[in-house]
């Protein structure tokens with residue numbers, strides 16, 4: 589029996605149902621299902637939340653990323669530097685826009701893009717850098733932006749896991765030339781279906797993304813560029829508008845849960861807790877610990893009624909679609925170590941303190957059962973590259 593699930597979306601919606609259904613009823617009566625007032629109202633509200641003058645709602649986070657890259661004029665064969673320790677959508681968007689992914693390693697602590705690895709990855713075809721604000725905290729944006737600025741590269745943020753996370757007081761999405769968000773239901777801000785958004789301070793990018801999401805159309809029957817259908821529907825925008833009001837409180841609760849995990853697990857030998865980078869505020873889309881014998885411990889936890897997940901078990905350069913773009917063997921050492929050792933514990937705003945304590949208790953026992961201590965690292969070598 590599952591005592592603590594990874595997410596609890598029904599619990600999230602129990603409280604909001606009345607409000608969302610009232611707005612949906614008005615949409616059914618109006619017949620304005622795609623675009624329209626609800627979508628515009630959400631764009632304005634979400635743009636404000638991200639401190640960006642422009643927000644364009646689209647069909648999903650993958651399209652948001654792809655449209656930004658296309659608006660920046662990415663051409664076939666152009667290279668975009670990103671990380672392999674991310675959801676595959678990051679790379680899919682680059683491919684979809686015609687680009688080539690160049691993977692660099694991540695920082696050992698935060699698991700976000702390591703700026704020290706950038707210079708070795710730059711070639712004459714490099715156009716920009718696409719850092720991922722992973723698990724709810726931004727990448728090291730000063731170092732990345734400085735590097736990009738010196739070389740005339742752009743920086744686009746994959747902020748799909750970092751709604752309202754901040755870097756030196758500035759919200760995710762306002763730190764590069766543009767930011768992409770996903771509102772997949774399980775994200776910190778989730779739709780009741782699929783949706784995404786592009787935020788930017790650049791009016792040209794916003795204008796082009798508006799055309800791209802709408803078949804390249806600038807006005808009725810005037811098609812200026814090749815676009816596609818990447819629009820956001822009104823039902824999603826209405827639900828998102830209701831939920832956006834709750835988002836700061838939800839993120840605060842995620843922070844409280846993370847603090848409770850940290851207090852309870854601080855002394856647990858063999859378990860590394862998430863590291864928050866300097867100047868970054870974490871919104872804990874995931875609470876990711878690292879430990880040896882990860883799969884054994886996860887299996888034990890499941891038997892004890894605690895769901896966990898692995899974000900992500902196979903680094904992108906080791907997946908069939910991106911293997912041909914893999915960098916030289918050994919150059920993504922930290923990424924590969926993360927893939928073997930990271931484990932996401934349940935974290936969601938509706939989670940109770942008792943559930944947090946239960947996870948900690950069961951984790952302590954699972955860890956003890958598998959004899960994990962800080963010195964048990966040698967198991968790692970035997971399990972090397974299990975995805976091959």
Ligand SMILES: *Cc1c(COP(=O)(O)O)cnc(C)c1O
Nearest residue numbers: 648649650675677678748770772
């Ligand atoms: C969720 C996610 C995406 C893609 O979002 P979709 O809405 O599912 O297309 C992209 N990048 C990261 C890091 C994500 O977590």
